[in-house]
Amino acid sequence: MNLAEGVQVVSFGILAVMMIGAALGVVLFSNVVYSAFMLGGVFVSIAGLYLLLNADFVAAAQLLIYVGAVNVLILFAIMLVNKRQNFVPFPTAWVRKALTAVVSLGLFALLSAMVLSTPWSYSTATPVGNPIVVIGQHFFSDFLLPFEVASVLLLMAMVGAIILARREYLPEQIVPSDLPQTVLTLPERPRELVPAGSDKQE
Template sequence: MNLAEGVQFVSFMLLAAMMLAAALGVVLLENIVYSAFLLGMVFISISGLYVLLNAGFVAAAQILIYVGAVNVLILFGIMLVNKQEAFKSMPNAWLGKLTTAGVCTGLFALLSSMVVATPWEISPEAAAGDRSVVLIGEHFFSDFLLPFELASVLLLMALVGAIILARREYLPDELPEATAEVFKLPERPRELASAGSIQSEES
């Protein structure tokens, strides 16, 4: 192992450790704002891994799109809604936890099988070189155009929904019985007449 390979190996281990620690923080922390910031750290770590793979364009797109757009949109949604509600114990909460654990285990098994079954040998013929940006653009606007548009619409709907929830007017729990009294303006108190003005009127 030469110096370049050693630097790449150490960089990979540091980025992988930072990504795993941030991902665990996203899941385990109770404060959702801290989880959103740690999600941005996960995205930055992934962009660093793309740099190690000589995919500079994908790394820049990772930072611009996921860190600069998606993560900021998530933070806007959290800060706009920011509803303070008391914790309510749910009946049969263990059933939801069991379902979540089953889904996570299934996803982990699926990803592990894909990692094992994927051939990771790099052939020199498959390298695009300087044409990588051109090839990504061609696939992006032909094969993956529909998923891109659907993701854009989904993010726009999430932002609009967060704004609507944040601007919702306060509605009281109990309406007053005489609703007509609500629209009456309070009367101005009459000023007391002075004794001199009363005597002048009598004379």
């Protein structure tokens, strides 16, 4: 193993640990704002993995779309909701947590089996001249329908965030009090009635 391969292996290990730790923070933090920030860390780690695969355009798209647009939109939606009451845990919340753990472990086992059974060998395909042009051609020919569905999905996410952030400004409830309410008034100078048409000058 030469120096370049060693740097790639170490970088992959650091990015993998960052991604797994941030993903655990997304699901384990009780504060949704912290979870949204950890989700941004997951997206940044994935962009770093794309860079290790020499997919610079996909890494830039990951940072621009997911970190710069989707994650920021999620943060704005969370912070603009202005929820005043805290979450109240349900009595049977442990059932949901147990089911979530079972489903997550099943997906992890399925993905691990797929990774172990896949022959990860280097392909001998000829490199293309400009990968951005090839990606654009595939987007608007073979993958046109998924590309349009993804744009509609992002539009729905933006509309949902706007609806969640929209709130009515309701006045606070006034607590009745037994104390007498005093109205502060300023003394006014008595006005002198001037008859119309008079040329009285002071």
